[in-house]
Each structure stands twice: as structure tokens, then as C-alpha cells.
Amino acid sequence: MPKSLEITDFTNHPAVKKCMDDLKKQFPGTPGKELIVSDVLDGHGNQYVNLVQKGGGVLGIALVGYTYILEEMGIRFLRLAGTSAGAINTALMTVIGDDKTVPKSREILKDICALNFFDLVDGNAAAKWLIRTFITHKNFSRQAKNLVSIIFGLLAFFVVADIVFLGLQHTYPILTIATKISFILTGFYLMLLAALAFYISTLVKRLKESGFGINPGDFFYDWIKKRLCENHVVTVADLNKKALATPDLHLRTPHPHGTSDLKGDVTFITSELVSQNKIEFPKMCNLFRTDINLLQPAGFIRASMSIPIFFESYYINDIPCEDDQIKKAWCDTFGEDNPPSKARFVDGGILSNFPINIFYNKDVVTPRLPSFGINLDDSTPESKTNDAAQWSLLSYIGRMFNTIRFYYDKDFFIKNRVFSKGVGTIPLAKYNWLNFFLTDKDKIDMFVLGAQAATDFLGKFKWEEFKAHRKIMHEQLEAKETAK
């Protein structure tokens, strides 16, 4: 029986150990050489930051490597946000443990070790086969083309054989038997093709009936619900309570606002297709129920990770759209007078895969704590340099889609460049974000890449510089406002 993964396989990996050694050497904790990333501290000396985690399918394992290093270096998280895979990690970081002072990444690793990622692909056998073949075979499209060529080639062969034998039997009557055999074989082949066509049409029909989602996503829903329940989060109120819980904080340097207004929260981003809006859960729960505890918190994370087509959409049915409270909520939030009676959610990544903008507060002059972001970069060098005129139709459509879906977040970074100073990028070009058939080695390697990216980031991050830039940004905004 193969050895199952253990937490130490990740944390005791030589590369991870080296990261920790390097950081401890760089920041031994002596005055002038300590790691300073924030002015907000707790009684244990932990420093607090806000954290946003990007979505990226299975690449989310790398996020854990990143947060593990941050936590080991005494960094804790006050406000958390994430999309898709980032939402899963965000949810676990929110609910695990009783307060924010304890590190969470080891516990998340425990869950990862116990999870067989392929169980998340819970569609029918044909869908599983297709996904596995498509993901694991680099030349899948060529293989598919070859298969189609063989199918039509065989059909052509049988038809030609029928014609040849039918013509020849007039001159050579002995070939009559061959003609009959040829026609019988053609009939059988056509029958096989008809059966195949019928099976494909059944799959397409099933896909349509399931809202164009290959995998129901039920396994994931049950899995995340169990994790939440294990950590005493059953209702939305429980989730909010956990997210809000804030330890006693104090400031490294005096600040006019003190620490009384510093409170934790959590945000999961998802895209709602009926009203065509970006939804932030649990903040926007009041749009769907008058009693928010009637919603299931696990659903928020399920909604955030509903990769279109790959997973079925997540629905919230029977929204009391005639209720005045609901109507008011929709009107106040989106300016819409007629709320939908049913909401259909897909992956938040189609709108905002890296929602750092939710931590933006224009009134902040000097920040007390920074907003950190973990970026997952799976783009290959070739994808940035290859000839735009030579793209295939699929690449062309993909580029258009990506331009649209990434620009919302990109626009925020362009306009608020200081936020990019808090972002560390994990290079993951050699991994496919939909490869749910990861080997244990792949999981460990991704964790290591996350740890290395965090080490690199902490080595370069300058808190005082961040604060100064944030202040300049505020002054520039104020100057613009005054000029208006």
C-alpha cells in the first residue's frame, strides 16, 4: 500500500527548511534586523496583515506554502478574501482554530493530505475519462483528430469496398459472397456509429439538464461543509463570528485611529449570472434571504469555485423577491428594483480572480497594516512571446476571454500601484490548474514553490516604504479631488 502524505512531507522538505533558515538569517530578530511588515501586533508579538488569495484550481496548494512561511514568520491575518481556490484556503484559514493568533496552514495541510483531489471530479465515468485524458495527454487534440479521422476513414473504406465488390461481382460472380460480407460489415459499423452517436447525444442532453456542468461538485460541497462543521461553523452567523473575532491588538507606532476599529472579516467572491453581478459572500447574504442563517456557508465557497462547464453552477432558489427587505437590499446594493427569484453562481474568477480591491479604503492616509496578496502565475514564457497572428481559434478566443476577465483586477492595480508592493507571485507555469490528478510529488513541489515565493517576497518587502507610498497615493488623490 503506497505511503499516504503527511504534513511533515511538506514542512520538513529541504527546500522549505532552507527558506526558513534563509529568513531567520536575514531577520534574526535583533534590533534593526527584525522582520517588520505591519504596525499592528498582538500580545504574542504576531504582526497582522490583510490577505487576498487568488483563484487557480489545484494551484491553490501553492497558496498554503506561501501562508505557511508567513505564519512561521509570525504574520497573522485580520481580514481575508479570496476567489475560487483562494476562497477555499480563505475559508479554512477563517474557521480553523479558535482565534487569529494561532497558525492555520498546518491544519490546512492535514486536510490536503487526507483529500484525494480526483474525488472532486465527481462526474460520470465518460466525463472523468475525458477530463483525465484531456489534462494528462498534451497532444490530446491531435489524438482526438486522429480518432475522428480513423472513424471516418473506416466508414469510407467500407463504402468503397461495397462499391468495388458490387461492381466486380458482375464480371466475377464468385465475389457475390464478398459483396454480402462487405455490406454486412458496413451495416454493423453503421450500427456501432449510431450507438456511439446516441451515447454522445445522451451525454450532451445530461450536460444540458445539469446546467452545462460536467461535475456536480457535490463531493466538494460535502467536503467543505464537513470542514466547516468540524470547526463549529454551521450557520452564516457562526462564520461571521469566527471571521470577526479579533485578539487584543496594539500598535507599534501611535496612530490617530488606534486599534478599536480593526476587526476581522472574510469575503468570498462569486459571479451571479441572473442579475449579472459580482457577489461578495457573506456580506451580501441579505440579498438572498431575510434570515441569513437560512443560507449554508459551505455554499458560498462552492459558488466561488464553480468553474464554468467543469462544475455545475451553484443555485440559490426561492429568493423572497417580493419581500420589501430583499427589494431594499437589491436596490441599495445594485440599484435594481426587481430582484431575481433564483440566483445562479459560477466561479468568481470570471469577474475578479484577485479581489484585492475590497481592502481599498480611500480615507486611509497612513495605513496601520498592509494588504498582502498571493498571485498564482501559470502563464508560460511562450504564451507571452508567441506570434499573435499565428494563434489557433481556441487560443484567440481564450485570449479574448482572459483579457476581459483579468482587466477588472488589473485596472485596480494600474490605478493603485502601491497595492502591487504587497503582492507575491508564485510561478507555476509547469502545472495545469485543472489537473486534479496531481501526484504527491506535484503537491509537495507546488507547496515548495509557494514557500519560496513567500521567502522571496518577505526578503524584499519594506513596510516603511509601503506606508510612504500609500501616503503619497492618498495625497495625489486628494490633490485630484481638490482640483475638481
Next chain:
Amino acid sequence: MTFIIENSLVLFCITFGVMQLTSLIMKRQEANFCTNDGTVRAFSIFDLEFAANAKEIVNLISGIFNLPPAKQHTSVKALKSQLYIDFLFMPAAYGSIFLLCIKTSDKLTTHAGKTVFLVLAWMQVLAWLCDIIENIYLLTKISPKPKGSGPFAFALYQLNEWFKWGISLTGAVCGISAMLYFWLTGSYSKDSLLYLIIVIAEILVIGIAGKMLSKKAKQ
């Protein structure tokens, strides 16, 4: 009305073989067709034959001269030689269709059928003439600054194309369909099987040679 050609099947095997061979050569040359009409891209002879407007022909040809010198030389040479070899391809291709239609006309028993296929056969001469005009037109255009045709001249060029393709495809499709009918009903002589085998062998040999050449070119 009958028009009999002695050894028409032997002639057909020869013309069909020459058509296949020249077609293979032209296909190889076409692999070198490249232009830079804003973006560097490959093109085919059909882009010139079925251009949307006169400007497109001018852009395609002038684009060749925007390429780097080595690529420009290869592309111009390939285009010119393909058009010249096309003059050898024409008699073989239209000749094959002509012979196919004549043979069909000969085998048919009804007067109307005989006449239709005889007309189709002789119309291949017209298609050949159209093809010659097209090639001369294109050859005169190959220069760094080709002169664009006016709307009337371009309309005539398009009409020329439709005539050429319309006549030759009608002749080929009708001829092959009639032959298929003769084959399925057993209306053929045992001696003609040899010629059928020769034609199939020609298709196979040239097809395999084409595959091998393109594989070699990829390497």
C-alpha cells in the same frame, strides 16, 4: 452524334498520371507561398483566384515583396514557377475530363445523354482557355508594385474563374457519376479493369510520394 477516340483509356491513364504529377509539384511549390500584407502569413493560389476584390490581389502580391529578401525570392520563385507548371497541368487535367466525358458519351445509348456529355467534353477546351487567361493575368501582376484592375476588369476575371471551375467540375462530377453507374450495373468490359487498376496505382503512388515529401519537408 458520336466522337470516337482510339485507345481513349490509354490516353486517359497518361493524362491522369501527368495531372497527378504536376499537381504534386504545384502543391510542393505552394508550401513556399508567403506574403506580408500587414502580417506575415501563408497563402494559396485560391486566395488569388477567389480574391474578394482587385485590391486583395494587389495586397497579396505586393506583400510578397515586403518580405525579407531570402523569403521574398523563394515566394516569388514558387508563385511564378507554379503558374508556369500550371500550363502543363492544364492539358492533362482538362484532357482527362474531356476523355472521361467522351467515353461516357460513347457508352450511353440515348441521344440526349450522348449529346450532353459530348458538349461537356468540348466545353473543357473553353475551361482550358479560361485557365490560360487567368495565369497570364496573374503573371503580369507579379511585381513589387502591381497595378490594380478596375471594377469591370476584375468582374471579368471573376467571371472567368467561375466559368473555369464551373465547366471543369461539372464535367468531372458528371463523368465520374456516370462511370460509377456503369460500374454498379456491370456495364463495363473486363478489359477496362486493367486501366482502372493503373489509375488507382497512379493515385496511390503519387499520394505516397506526396506524403513522403511533406514529411521530409517537415524534418
